[in-house]
Amino acid sequence: MTTVKLHDKTFDTYLSSETIQQKVAELAGILNKEYADRRPLFIAILNGSFMFASDLFKHLTIDAEISFIKLASYRGTKSTGRIITAIGLEDDLFDRDVVILEDIVDTGRTLHEFLPKLHHQQPKSLKIVTLLHKAEATQFPIPIDHVGFSIPDKFVVGYGLDYDGLGRNLKEIYQLAEKDIE
Numbered sequence: 001m002t003t004v005k006l007h008d009k010t011f012d013t014y015l016s017s018e019t020i021q022q023k024v025a026e027l028a029g030i031l032n033k034e035y036a037d038r039r040p041l042f043i044a045i046l047n048g049s050f051m052f053a054s055d056l057f058k059h060l061t062i063d064a065e066i067s068f069i070k071l072a073s074y075r076g077t078k079s080t081g082r083i084i085t086a087i088g089l090e091d092d093l094f095d096r097d098v099v100i101l102e103d104i105v106d107t108g109r110t111l112h113e114f115l116p117k118l119h120h121q122q123p124k125s126l127k128i129v130t131l132l133h134k135a136e137a138t139q140f141p142i143p144i145d146h147v148g149f150s151i152p153d154k155f156v157v158g159y160g161l162d163y164d165g166l167g168r169n170l171k172e173i174y175q176l177a178e179k180d181i182e
């Protein structure tokens with residue numbers, strides 16, 4: 001098993017580059033069929049999804065557009081709770097076939113809070129594709145249409161995902177080593 005050290009923690013290989021690439025190609029194949037003749041707009045959620053989105057997009061053979069957005073959350077008033085804003089969402093989603101690309105869905109909270117903002121723009125359809133899904137960690141159920149890998153509730157890095165800024169460049173996905181789980 002290969003390990004990497006990022007800051008103070010050790011991570012063990014979990015998904016090889018080949019395994020990831022195969023899955024990404026498989027997901028793209030499904031989307032090519034589902035969106036044939038529909039010109040979908042992909043919205044990739046930064047930072048983590050940049051690598052997944054880039055690899056997936058290369059496998060698309062249909063006409064498709066892509067935008068990258070960043071989600072920022074801040075505390076609103078007591079009654080509004082946490083507020084999510086999308087930075088860089090300039091496209092008009094009205095009547096569009098929209099596909100959200102996520103690197104990982106953990107508790108589901110981020111998308112749960114963000115989805116109403118998208119629905120507000122009345123897209124023709126809205127699907128969610130995530131490379132990784134920690135099903136056991138779900139606290140906010142959201143409708144995910146395609147999952148690359150369903151993974152255990154352990155912290156992962158690599159292939160766009162970071163630990164405190166590091167690890168995004170790794171081609172593989174790594175899991176936090178048992179000894180470093182607090």
Ligand code: 5GP
Pocket residue numbers: 048104105106107108109110111154155156157161162163
């Ligand atoms: P949520 O709990 O809202 O579904 O997940 C929000 C965000 O937490 C994800 O988009 C991702 O940025 C981060 N996250 C959740 N689990 C992990 C993980 O195992 N590794 C890394 N690097 N980020 C994670």
